[in-house]
Amino acid sequence: MADLKEARVLMIAADGFETVELFEPRKALEAAGATVTLASMKTDPIQGMKGDIEKAETATPDVTLEEVDVDDYDALVLPGGVANPDKLRTEARAVEIVQDFMDDEKIVAAICHAPWLLAEADVIEGRRVTGFESIRTDLENAGADVVNEEVVIDENLITSRCPDDIPAFNEAIIAALGK
Structure with a gap:
């Protein structure tokens, strides 16, 4: 396994994350x-979900989106869930963070419904991606080349479809950070 002791990773999420x-x-x-x-909109605990049906564990953000300095991080990881990326894509600062990571060609990893945020940030045109089956048309409409694979790596961009893909998703992120 790669030694990532120097790696700094930002995750952004909101209520409704998987x-x-x-x-x-x-x-x-x-x-x-x-x-x-x-990071999230506030540092109050955010509600996790299991399958968007039942409430699960909460997570307490370390910082707010407004406090994030993209220069402090090597990678951005975007968890899915239906409500989480749907909320984040309406937050201008969340969209800006995604755009800044992509502009800086830093690692951006999104799973399940999280690629919605990539579409909102207008950063996937011409990129090869995957996502949960119900958002694939949205990704295509944003100009992406959408495929049905457990993990897709297109330069600095890593995407996966669903919780079953987490092992491959994690491996891809760790390998990218280890380079």
Whole structure:
């Protein structure tokens, strides 16, 4: 496993995040030595969901979106869930953070419904991506080349479809950070 003790990773999430898509990548990154910071609109606990049906664990953000300085991070990880990226794509600062990471060609990893935020940030035109099946038309409409694969790596951009893909998603993020 790569030693990521110098790596600094930002995760952004809001109420409605899919718990395993936040906690599992965070756990894997921290186990590899990375420092992971969670940002949201406020630092009050945010509500996780299991399958968008039942409430699950909460997570307490470390910083607000407004406090994020993109220069402080090497990668951005976007967990899914239906409500989470739907809320984030209406937050100008969240969209700006995604755009800044992409403009700086830093690693951006999005799973499940999180690529909605990539579409909102207008950063996937001509890029090869995947996402949860119900958002694939949205991704195509944003100009992406959408495929149905467990993990898709297009330069600095890493995308996956669903919780079943988390092991491959985590491996791809850790490998990219290890380069």
